[in-house]
Amino acid sequence: ANFEVPPGTDLHLRLTAEAADGRIVDQWDQAIPVPRFDDGAVALSTPRFLRARSAFEAQAMRAGQDPPPAASRQFRPTDRVIVEVECYAPHDAALTLSAQLLNGKGEALTELTIPPPVDGRSRFALPLSSLAPSTYVLRLDARSGERDVQQRSAFRVVP
Numbered sequence: 001a002n003f004e005v006p007p008g009t010d011l012h013l014r015l016t017a018e019a020a021d022g023r024i025v026d027q028w029d030q031a032i033p034v035p036r037f038d039d040g041a042v043a044l045s046t047p048r049f050l051r052a053r054s055a056f057e058a059q060a061m062r063a064g065q066d067p068p069p070a071a072s073r074q075f076r077p078t079d080r081v082i083v084e085v086e087c088y089a090p091h092d093a094a095l096t097l098s099a100q101l102l103n104g105k106g107e108a109l110t111e112l113t114i115p116p117p118v119d120g121r122s123r124f125a126l127p128l129s130s131l132a133p134s135t136y137v138l139r140l141d142a143r144s145g146e147r148d149v150q151q152r153s154a155f156r157v158v159p
Contacts (some may be wrong), residue, residue, distance in 0.1 A: 007036040035088075042095070042144045044151040045086035049073065049126070052080040073155040081126040085151070087117045089144040096143050097122055102152075104135040112138075131157045 005011050010031045017026040035041055048069040052058035057067065058080045075081055089095045099112040114124045126138065133156075140151040 005034045007034050009034050041088075042142050042147045042149045043088040044140055044142050044149055045088075047138065047140065047151065047153050048084045049075075049153075049155065050082040050084060051075060052082075053078075073153070074158050075128055075155060076159070077128050077131060077157060079128055081128060082123055083126050083138065084121065084123045085140060086121050087142050088120065089142070089147075093144040098141045099124065100139045100141075101127075102137040102139055104137070104154075106137065109136075126155075128157055133157050133159050 010033050013030050013032065015028055015030060016024055019025050035043055050061060050066055051070040052061050052067070053076075061067065061080075061082060069084075070081075083099075085097075087095055087097060095117060097114050097117060099114050101109045101112060103109055112124060112126070114122055116122070135154060135156050138153045138155065140153075142149050142151075
């Protein structure tokens, strides 16, 4: 769903988890602050991990038929994973985006190549084939002028 929310306010959501028979299993309220971007703030969305488990699915992703984001953050080395992130900055400001792959301890393993955002969105491949089974962290950094923001997302490579 898409809807307009005035900046600088809190969006209050009521989330409900239901069982297959429609019975409510859990319910909770969550407040999400809506940032103001007119003050030069920079922000990143939560990265979406798009997974292709076969060459056919990978070809469909390249053709623009995106699967839903992976609900799990567990991938096999043979999976092809594309990360998609939305970047928010003032309209007239240049935005640079960088990414690093970290091990489970937070130590840098490699710098990832990311194309510049197009229409506020960037997509890049997450190389899994050379990773041993373990927990890893994807660190994204966005900078616009003197403002910057960082986003971290953990994932696991399984045999």
